[in-house]
Amino acid sequence: MSRGYRFFLYLLSNGTAKGVPLLSLYVFSKYVDLADYGRILLVIAWAGILMPLLSGNAFMGLDRSIPSRGVKASAEEIGQIFWLVLVAHAILIVVLILADQFGLAIFSDVFSYAVVYSLFSSIVFLGLQVLKNIEKPFTYFFAANIASVGTFFGVLAAFLFGKYLPWGASAEFSYIVKIYILFQVISAAYTVSFLVGLGVSFKWPGGVWRRFFESRTYLLHSFSTSIINFSDRVALSFFFEPQVVGAYAAALLLGQSVSLIQDSYHKSYAPDVMRRYSSETDSDIKKYEIRSLKRIGGLLIIVGFLVSASLCLLSSYFLTQDYSPRVDLVLLIGFGYSINGIIKFFLPRLMLVGRFAKFATAMTEGALVKLALNFVLLPSLEGLGAAISTVLSFLYIAIRVYNYWNKNYDFK
Numbered sequence: 161m162s163r164g165y166r167f168f169l170y171l172l173s174n175g176t177a178k179g180v181p182l183l184s185l186y187v188f189s190k191y192v193d194l195a196d197y198g199r200i201l202l203v204i205a206w207a208g209i210l211m212p213l214l215s216g217n218a219f220m221g222l223d224r225s226i227p228s229r230g231v232k233a234s235a236e237e238i239g240q241i242f243w244l245v246l247v248a249h250a251i252l253i254v255v256l257i258l259a260d261q262f263g264l265a266i267f268s269d270v271f272s273y274a275v276v277y278s279l280f281s282s283i284v285f286l287g288l289q290v291l292k293n294i295e296k297p298f299t300y301f302f303a304a305n306i307a308s309v310g311t312f313f314g315v316l317a318a319f320l321f322g323k324y325l326p327w328g329a330s331a332e333f334s335y336i337v338k339i340y341i342l343f344q345v346i347s348a349a350y351t352v353s354f355l356v357g358l359g360v361s362f363k364w365p366g367g368v369w370r371r372f373f374e375s376r377t378y379l380l381h382s383f384s385t386s387i388i389n390f391s392d393r394v395a396l397s398f399f400f401e402p403q404v405v406g407a408y409a410a411a412l413l414l415g416q417s418v419s420l421i422q423d424s425y426h427k428s429y430a431p432d433v434m435r436r437y438s439s440e441t442d443s444d445i446k447k448y449e450i451r452s453l454k455r456i457g458g459l460l461i462i463v464g465f466l467v468s469a470s471l472c473l474l475s476s477y478f479l480t481q482d483y484s485p486r487v488d489l490v491l492l493i494g495f496g497y498s499i500n501g502i503i504k505f506f507l508p509r510l511m512l513v514g515r516f517a518k519f520a521t522a523m524t525e526g527a528l529v530k531l532a533l534n535f536v537l538l539p540s541l542e543g544l545g546a547a548i549s550t551v552l553s554f555l556y557i558a559i560r561v562y563n564y565w566n567k568n569y570d571f572k
Contacts (some may be wrong), residue, residue, distance in 0.1 A: 180308040181413055182471075184315065189483035191319045196333040197483075198406030199270055202397055203337055206274030208390040211282050212382030214248035238360045241286055242352075249279040273337045280344035281307075287351030290358070299354065306350055310343035381520035384527035388553055391527075392546035395534040400542065403482075408543035411485035414471040415493025415547075418464035419501060460501045468494030492547040499554040506565040518564040526557035 188197050252275050284307065291300040315336060356362070392412070396405045472487045479485075507519060530553035537545030 180312045184312050185410060185413055186478050187316055189480045194406040194482045195402040198402035198409060199333045200336055201409035202270050202393055202405060203274045203277055205390040205393040206271055207278040207281055209386045210274060210278040212386045238290060239362055242362055245282040249275065277341055277344060280348040283348040284351050287355055303351060307343045307347040310346060311340050314339045314343060381523050384523040387527040388530050391531060392534060392550065395538055396546060399539055404542055408546055410483050411489035411543060412493055414475060414485060414490045415468055416497055417471055418467045418494045418497050461498045464494045464498030489543055489547050492551055496551040496554045499558050503558050503561055506561045519561060522557050522560035525560065526553045529553045529556050
């Protein structure tokens with residue numbers, strides 16, 4: 161399958177994944193209070209932080225094992241990750257239940273929902289990692305969008321036709337979050353079914369906890385990435401009411417849409433590099449990577465600006481006044497995630513030459529920069545402070561990662 165065809169299918173998949181939340185934003189702006197929207201996005205943010213903390217360190221190993229060994233040879237490894245996801249989340253769920261039974265108000269309802277959402281999202285993510293590495297973009301498209309498309313239509317149907325149901329309909333936070341979780345469960349069930357079809361055994365494989373602790377570098381990288389991507393909403397919730405979180409989340413959703421083309425490019429690009437590594441000389445791979453970087457570097461920034469500006473213009477027509485985001489927030493966030501698209505370009509090479517730890521170190525430093533800037537800027541600047549911290553943390557990471565990458569190439 162040609163790289164261009166893979167790119168198109170990933171673009172279609174990501175377009176659905178990014179477009180459905182934008183349509184959902186329009187629906188929410190009509191039916192849901194901005195504060196409840198902020199709490200819903202907080203659930204997803206907490207889940208984004210929990211996924212790598214509980215088990216995400218194990219996922220990235222698949223990017224190396226499946227392209228080189230095949231999915232059947234990696235079946236035991238995939239089974240280990242599945243059980244690691246299940247057991248780690250089960251332990252946390254038991255803790256939540258015990259805390260509730262003993263009347264300990266340690267965890268909020270937002271956090272409790274996030275744990276359940278994280279469990280099923282992690283199973284879905286496992287399947288997507290496998291599909292990406294065996295280059296099945298059509299199946300990837302279907303698996304990636306069951307939850308997002310189903311959730312959109314489920315929420316829309318609840319608002320439009322729920323009044324005819326015996327229990328009625330509600331635009332309240334808990335009602336909507338349960339719909340989100342329901343479609344993650346459906347998507348996870350589909351994921352397990354196609355993994356079984358690929359020959360993955362879900363018997364207890366042994367070595368699960370050893371795998372968790374031996375992947376410390378991956379844990380560092382995946383947890384740092386989640387801090388960069390999700391900590392701003394969580395930090396805002398410490399200082400302000402959910403309405404502020406909701407307003408920033410709406411701007412963030414528009415700004416992050418620039419990653420549509422970037423993610424599609426990288427999903428089609430990374431397997432090519434991995435495959436070339438086993439069949440071509442290092443000199444040829446270097447020429448290929450440098451040529452690719454020259455082509456996409458500036459283009460990602462330009463496309464990011466155009467996408468952000470276009471979405472700002474459209475949002476002023478389609479969103480209610482409460483939900484309509486500030487233009488400066490969207491453009492700043494879009495610029496930050498355009499830089500992130502360039503950062504991802506360097507990852508395959510650093511993995512192949514055994515310098516992934518350097519990449520993880522840069523991400524960890526960037527996460528610390530993001531956290532520090534959040535608590536310095538947010539109290540006075542609110543959402544603008546979160547956007548500034550996003551841009552500066554990505555700029556810091558880009559400089560650090562480029563320096564590591566350039567040491568291999570002496571690229572001018």
